[in-house]
Amino acid sequence: xxxxxxxxxxxxxxxxxxxxxxxxxxxxxxxxxxxxxxxxxxxxxxxxxxxxxxxxxxxxxxxxxxxxxxxxxxxxxxxxxxxxxxxxxxxxxxxxxxxxxxxxxxxxxxxxxxxxxxxxxxxxxxxxxxxxxxxxxxxxxxxxxxxxxxxxxxxxxxxxxxxxxxxxxxxxxxxxxxxxxxxxxxxxxxxxxxxxxxxxxxxxxxxxxxxxxxxxxxxxx
Numbered sequence: 069x070x071x072x073x074x075x076x077x078x079x080x081x082x083x084x085x086x087x088x089x090x091x092x093x094x095x096x097x098x099x100x101x102x103x104x105x106x107x108x109x110x111x112x113x114x115x116x117x118x119x120x121x122x123x124x125x126x127x128x129x130x131x132x133x134x135x136x137x138x139x140x141x142x143x144x145x146x147x148x149x150x151x152x153x154x155x156x157x158x159x160x161x162x163x164x165x166x167x168x169x170x171x172x173x174x175x176x177x178x179x180x181x182x183x184x185x186x187x188x189x190x191x192x193x194x195x196x197x198x199x200x201x202x203x204x205x206x207x208x209x210x211x212x213x214x215x216x217x218x219x220x221x222x223x224x225x226x227x228x229x230x231x232x233x234x235x236x237x238x239x240x241x242x243x244x245x246x247x248x249x250x251x252x253x254x255x256x257x258x259x260x261x262x263x264x265x266x267x268x269x270x271x272x273x274x275x276x277x278x279x280x281x282x283x284x285x286x287x288x289x
Contacts, residue, residue, distance in 0.1 A: 075143065075240060075241065076142060078239065079091070079137070086259055088128050089128065090124070090128075092117060093105040093111075093114075094143045101115075101242070105143070105144075115241075115242065115244050116145070118235075124233060127148060143242075145237055145241035145242060146238050149233060150230050154259075155199060155236075158228070159227075160226055160227055162226035174196060178267075181270055181274075186200055186262040187254060187256075189249055189252065190251075192247060200263065201261045201264055226275070229264070
């Protein structure tokens with residue numbers, strides 16, 4: 069993961085990848101983040117909501133507007149929004165499955181299984197976000213029945229298609245922990261994202277078969 073590029077510089081690059089961008093609040097102070105830059109001590113989504121009165125409809129690929137936002141707020145986080153037509157996200161969130169000792173193991177397993185490559189964001193400890201064509205993600209996923217003896221019930225819920233209209237922080241945005249998001253696999257263009265359904269099935273299968281639970285077997289490959 070590379071954190072060398074500034075938020076403003078990165079924001080200006082995303083329009084060329086087909087991603088509209090919006091400026092968001094960020095964690096303060098920089099040295100020891102404790103508060104959202106919006107100033108609300110009880111902010112419900114600290115460092116994860118648009119600046120001022122901006123909304124999802126203000127996300128833009130217009131370079132002049134992006135330059136003005138980041139000239140005024142150089143530390144601002146940057147985000148885009150999922151939608152039903154172009155950009156969807158499948159999130160894998162589990163502190164053990166996305167193991168801190170080897171956060172790339174999920175990607176290695178997917179490559180072995182021939183899954184289509186797609187952009188992947190490391191979105192904090194235990195969390196990976198896969199950018200995909202929305203496909204059927206706009207619909208509510210059918211509930212998966214789980215009996216009391218189902219050993220994978222908790223892990224299966226770790227694979228979540230994000231709803232259309234969800235704010236998605238983009239690297240190198242900072243979390244309240246002070247950590248920066250990073251690309252595990254960078255995007256080429258939003259028009260060339262992998263379809264959602266096969267990846268969703270692959271991730272679910274990796275959990276159902278227990279493949280993500282065997283760290284030592286993967287590291288020995």
